[in-house]
Amino acid sequence: MAYKEKEIEKIYYSIGEVSEMFHVAPSLIRFWESEFDILQPKKNRKGNRQFTKEDIENVRTIYHLVKEKGFTLQGAKEMLKNDTQSVRDKMEMIDKLKSVRTFLTQVRDRLA
Numbered sequence: 848m849a850y851k852e853k854e855i856e857k858i859y860y861s862i863g864e865v866s867e868m869f870h871v872a873p874s875l876i877r878f879w880e881s882e883f884d885i886l887q888p889k890k891n892r893k894g895n896r897q898f899t900k901e902d903i904e905n906v907r908t909i910y911h912l913v914k915e916k917g918f919t920l921q922g923a924k925e926m927l928k929n930d931t932q933s934v935r936d937k938m939e940m941i942d943k944l945k946s947v948r949t950f951l952t953q954v955r956d957r958l959a
Contacts, residue, residue, distance in 0.1 A: 859889075859897035868903065869910050879909050882920055885927060904935075911938050 866873040880886045880896075885905045888896040898906070912923040912934065926934055 859899060860903065862888075862896045862898070865898050865903060865906060869906060869914075871910070871914075876906060879906070879913075883909055883924065883927065885909075885931065908934055908938065 862873045862876055866876055869876075877896075880888065883905070886902065886909065888898045888902045890896055908927070908931065909923060912918045912926055913920065918926065
């Protein structure tokens, strides 16, 4: 009887792994850490940053505002200060709409 191995999920990610996820330089993430209060990854004894899934979600939110929506740093800070959850809800809605669009495009291409 074969069993499916449970996928091991990482608890912490390095700054290099996080920077690769967003295709940005590690220095940008360190800069955002100094600019945004919501981004505070733990550091190990060596001083290396350890990002949790929540930290990565915070990076994703900052990335969305600054890189995708074109906000200035100050504008992004204001948005996050006013209503972080609203920003995340809008991001989630955009992601869902993009996936629906991809699906519909695939259906259209199959019918053509």
